[in-house]
Amino acid sequence: MASLKEDIVIQLQRISTICKLKAPVVVVWCMTYNHANYIKDALDGFVTQIASFPFIVIVHDDASSDKTSEIVREYGEKYPDIISPIIETENQYSKSDGSLDYIMKAAIKATGAKYIAMCEGDDYWTDPLKLQKQVDFLEANPEYGMIYTKIQRFYQASGKLKEIWGGNHESFSDLLRENTIPTLSVLIIRDIFIDYQKEIKPEIRDWKMGDYPLWLYVSAKSRIKFLSKVTGVYRVLEQSASHNVNRIASIDFGLNYRKIAYFFAMKYGDIQDCLLTRNNLAWIQYIHHVYIGNVYLAKKISKHYLISKQNSIMKNVFFLVGLFSVCLVRKLYDKLS
Structure with a gap:
């Protein structure tokens, strides 16, 4: 993989400096690309979180060609204690050289946060206490490495909220049979995530999904908790790989x-x-x-x-x-x- 560009290094250093002062308990990773029509929903879901602990949201815009980066910057300026943008000038996904994973790992490491949450730029949270509920549980139950919830699906083509999805699998064997974990609903211990990266090395695998292998690893190494509450919305787009009409x-x-x-x-x-x-x-x-x-x-x-x-x-x-x-x-x- 090529070395990081100077502007990305500077942005990562800025995040590190902020986090040394803030000491966030949770880092939220938000990957976005050409989500100008949706990103405000995601950002609003982040900034309306009510928590007794500090948290930071890293929004990584992968060189969008629409106005996504402008919106992300706007929120970063309005909510500097919460939103920390990483804005690319060159699309990293198209390189297929591991750059995206490397940047994510570097950014998460720079925060020093104990927990990681994830939500892509076209999805969004609806429960303002999502993080608080999940952190409270994991803090009280150290034998658990991850907690997840239900979500609701929103079909962009019809503009309708439809079925509720998620749960209730918690064991390794059950998750081998079926993945019932919505990525946007998860909170995971960062150290387990780091161990997964080191032990499994997902960047060298020919895997078309990044979340399911992580869930299996966590369930093999610790316990997973399912919280039967709806905390967010998953937006179903026609071009999504998991909903391809082909x-x-x-x-x-x-x-x-x-x-x-x-x-x-x-x-x-x-x-x-x-x-x-x-x-x-x-x-x-x-x-x-x-x-x-x-x-x-x-x-x-x-x-x-x-x-x-x-x-x-x-x-x-x-x-x-x-x-x-x-x-x-x-x-x-x-x-x-």
Whole structure:
């Protein structure tokens, strides 16, 4: 990875200086890019937090081409004790060289905060006591490394708030089966986050999501608490990777998701965790081969996993049908999903 540009180093030094005086208990990391239409909701959710402890919000604008950076600067000037901007002049995400992760780690380290919260620039918090409730719990229960809550989904295309999502999984084994943790709802102990970065080295992995591996690591190393309260809103945009209307892209995203679960099961899980995650991975690999037209590999997986004890009835039906007609499997999957 290339060294940090001088202007970013200066901005990080400024954050470090502020935090030496302020000694924040929580650092909130907000990543934003071309969120001019949404970022005010996120920023308002931060500055309206009511807390008995100091906290700082680092808003990293990745060289937006709209007015996002102007809005972030405006809030930074209006709320200098809370909002600390990092404004890029060159997009870091497009480099794919680990720069974004490095800047995030450097910024979080510079704060010295005990806890980390996260909220992207197109999402927002609605509970002004979110941080207070979560810090209170973790302070009183040191065996826990993370706490999360429910959120509500807002569908941008229709302009409607719809289903409530989040919870209630708290164990490693449950999270291997299904990720029920909304990123914007989380508060995590910073030392565990740092240990994760050192031990797992996510920047060298071909993972399309940064949150799910972290949740699995935390649940393997400590306890996780689910708080059954709605504290924020997740904005569903058509271009989001996890909501891609393109079927192949959606399947590939699911394939990456199951590879992550299998990786952590092999590293920290028991034999049942390994068997189940391997079965789930084989299932999505099977669907992947069905959709790209690789009949040989699809039928090979069908033959091998048709007798698996981890299969649901639906999987057995699909594997059985796949031995005779991969095209029919695709039609059935389209109809049911």
